[in-house]
Amino acid sequence: MDRAIQIVVLALKEFGAPVYVRHEIVHNRYVVEGLEAKGAIFVEELDEIPEEHRKQPVVFSAHGVPKSVPADAETRNLFYLDATCPLVSKVHKQAMRHQRMGRHVVLIGHAGHPEVIGTMGQLPDGAVSLVETVEDAETYTPPDADNLGFVTQTTLSVDDTAGVIKRLHERFPNLTAPAADSICYATTNRQEAVKQAAPGCDHFIIVGAPNSSNSKRLVEVALRAGAKKSVLVQRASEIDWDDFTDISTVGLSAGASAPEVIVNEIIEAFRERYNAVVELADTVEETENFLVNRELRHVPLTVNDMAWVNGE
Incomplete structure (x- = not known):
């Protein structure tokens, strides 16, 4: 998901605002609103792009699009950047x-x-x-x-x-599997981490959007793995603090598209209210790095460009 966000940020640096994005680039309101503040405009269909902006880039979201969408973009003479997750x-x-x-x-x-x-x-x-x-x-x-x-x-x-x-x-005994596992490593890793952390938790918080499939799955995984209760929140402001009376252990994880800054925001919200001690459940370090589109590889990406989403 970082790659898709980077593509929009780099497109804004290279081509200036507005940069159009078809559908939410990732399922996270914080990210969408942050990109909107930088000059991105989110649309559901290509016909929403005004005629006077047809030369500006349009980015396809990380979730992928049907073949008909780039074909439609070419018919409209739109310059598009495909941010589909590899x-x-x-x-x-x-x-x-x-x-x-x-x-x-x-x-x-x-x-x-x-x-x-x-x-x-x-x-x-x-x-x-x-x-x-x-x-x-x-x-x-x-x-x-x-x-x-x-x-x-x-x-x-x-x-x-x-x-x-x-x-x-x-x-169907002759059913053929794909050449490699389809579920993404970020989804698998997070599910394994939640399975490890959930036993013994009085409550488990998952940071993610209600339309994020992998985030909703984490709520289910936490409950199956032994958490007494699990809830999905987008920001610390959504936490019902009345649910956290007379408890000792809270689990916290995040969906693949939830930025680190919100996880830190929730940790700080607990520290403001409780004598909270943070223990990390380490499973695996994610080191994969996918290149952005060829058209953007020459554009420098600085720490400051991504600080708003990385919490730095």
Whole structure:
């Protein structure tokens, strides 16, 4: 998600405001409002971009878009920058490979999520079937049970997805898996950290937006792993402090698109009210670094450019 934010910041530095962004660049209001303050304008569809601004860049969000969107941009002579997460792009390629091999594609994901819309939009209508739950897997009727391949949305619960895949494999033994795991490392790492930290927690706070799939999954993971209660908040101002009487241990984690500055904000809010001691649950260090678009690689990105989101 950092890469997508960087692309908008660098586009503003290189081309000046406004820079248009189709859909929320990531599912986080703090990030969206911060970019708006810098000159980004968020739209849902390309026809919302005024004629006089058609030469300004439009950025496609990290969740990915159907093939029809860049085609529409080219028809309108728009200059676009695709900020699709490389891990989402990998799922697109996996789905297209299944189709090239003659398989019908089963997409495990949540209906209506931008990533699911984008993935389904890589292939012709009818080439992809969406399966959301184990119950869906139980009743799903494929066009050809012997020629199926599956891919998954990158922000799902690892455990829930495993259950859906298991049931599909039981019903369709020839179901072909993608060449590599589809759930993104940031989602997996956060779920593992929450599993480690949740046992013994009286309350577990997840920082994230209500429309963030990976953040909502973390709430579920915390409860399953042993937290007595778990809640999703976007800012410290949303915390109901009446829920924190007579408790001793609070867990805190964040969705992949939640900036560090908000995590620090919540820690400080606890320190203002309680004699809080912070203990870190270390799992794995994320060192992956994906390059921004070629058109922006010459633009310097400074610490100050990202300080508002990194809490520095």
